Amino acid sequence: MPPTRSAVLAAGLAGALAAAVAGVAATPATAQAGAYAATATATVFAPNPVQQLGLQDLADAKDADRPEFGPAYTKVTLTDLDGSGTLTGRYVRVKSSTGAAAKAVGGAFPAYHRDVDQFEQVMGYHWVTTAQHYIQSLGFGSTLRPVNQRQIELRINQYGGDNSFFRDDKANISLGKGGVDDGEDAEVIVHEYGHSVQDGQVPGFGTTLESGAIGEAFGDYLAVAVSSWATGVPARTDEACVADWDSVSYTSAPHCLRRLDGTKHYPEDVRGEVHADGEIWSRALWDIRRALGDRKASTLIIEAQFDFAPDTTFKAAAEATVAAARRLYGTSAASAATKAFADRGIL
Template sequence: MAHRTLAAAVAAAAILSVAATAAPAVGSSNRWAHAAAGTVFLPNPVQQLGDESLIDAKDADYAALAPAYRRVTLSHLDGSGTLTGQYVAVKSSTGAAARTVDGAFPAWHRDADQFEQVMGYYWVTSAQEYLQHLGFGSALRPVNERQIALRVDQYGGDNSFFRGDKANITVGKGGVDDAEDGEVVVHEYGHSVQDGQVPGFGTTLESGAIGEAFGDYLAVVVTSWRAGAPTKTPEACVADWDSTSYTRTVPHCLRRLDGTKTYPADVVGEVHADGEIWSRALWDIRRALGDTKASTLIVEAQFAFAPDTTFRAAALDTVAAAQRLYGSSAAKAVTAAFHARGIL
């Protein structure tokens, strides 16, 4: 489902120190135990630098962006030297496929197609690692532990979307290339998460709005977990860098998680707009319970959703998950969040 409104060397001090490559342990039979260094935005330059004046400039790599590049470790690779991993396989784009050189991916910048490929791999993998960090796949049942295809820069429009029938994500290249913003990548992975939990999820306006809201929520919490909560831009602002191409107000945001919309007064029948009602409830749950408890119960609740769930039914499922996992105090906090939005 689309994420819109249906939208130079690197300074040494700016580089994270990582090993160039890591081989599996001796005797390991884990195909996915390989790692390699790569260069990314963490998660995007507007958020990192607090500079709302940054522009796409037709994919140019200019000096103001240099401090935003980071060397990181790409994990769960298959060791082939390509961006093929346990949870995501990056498909060919308009340029050559990214490959390792001497065990590491070169330090490509945004003027190279391979930079977006590395970004896409890193942020999908980070999203799955976040879910596992919450206990999914260990203490709790696994969530979306499948390999999805990520198609980078194959779509010329300023849009991205998940296709459940093929379990793949396409990220577009209009304006700021969508894969340059980690929050756009993780938003789309949010749709894959829900589809993995409830195949075909999002068949109605309300369930579709929940899908868009969860994608926005996951985008923010994953990037804050991986990179640290932003201090120079609002944490609740989604896709600060990508949205510079289509917004004029500052701060640049695709959407926000801390809006004031309520149900049913602010329902307009468009999934992205209506999703801001649901995402604010999720945001309030996180503020009340903290990231780990909130995100765990929010994701766990989705196993009980129907493909065509309503706001009210999904809210009741979320309250039930809070009660089951953390008891009555958590359930009361979740109920209060949905009540404030007019959902319960």
């Protein structure tokens, strides 16, 4: 069985519920007026080597930095840093127990590669910050109310299995190290940040199977939306495929953790497992995005979540999403959202 990813072990849920980067010019660290105004250069995958290189035969090989990974390393500028030289910023503070903390020298982090733990530390910082920048680009925090503009703790390689999770009781994300280290795939990082987003909007979100499935689906949707926004729609892999690189350890090519464009239908395809059932909800979100475009779709999808209950049902959440579409963009957008959910059997 392939490994799964969970939001958090939420009380009441039986079992385990459990900007742009490419081509950014290198600039020296700066400390402008105000807190969290420092920047520093660093090296990341953008978003992962399978997407970037189109190579489905890449292998983890125990974190070996083989030559084929070379073209996937991308220089970026980390933003919103506190100026301490550590990976501490406005939206995330990185902690690792498996390697020394990454440290910037002279306004730049060393060009870490995947064979050292510091690479995942930099990846975690960059992609959480990028995800928050994406959300703000939609108007949240300016024309719309803020979404998850808090500093979370991101723990690298804290869990030995091939799994990652968000803990709402501590407001932190832990990234596992089984198989491909989860911190090497931006879409895994952003998926987990999606759980943080929903918890920031609705504390304790995801206490039932249906609400938990919505959480997993939104994490998958956000992962794809952010990676495409930051790096461009992938030309060498399928955009609807989530976490192409992380999934090489447990899937056959073409590698996908899950997909956003599946054909599952409610209720006959419900399996009582949040990741599997989430593919019903994520397909509806994907269809809204295809109908309205990324900006409108993501804006109304995120705005609607303010009206979710911690134990929301598919039907109630769909109704809230249609209402947000109508409120923000009018009847035609509401009709597109209604059709997306009706096509899945939810409305």
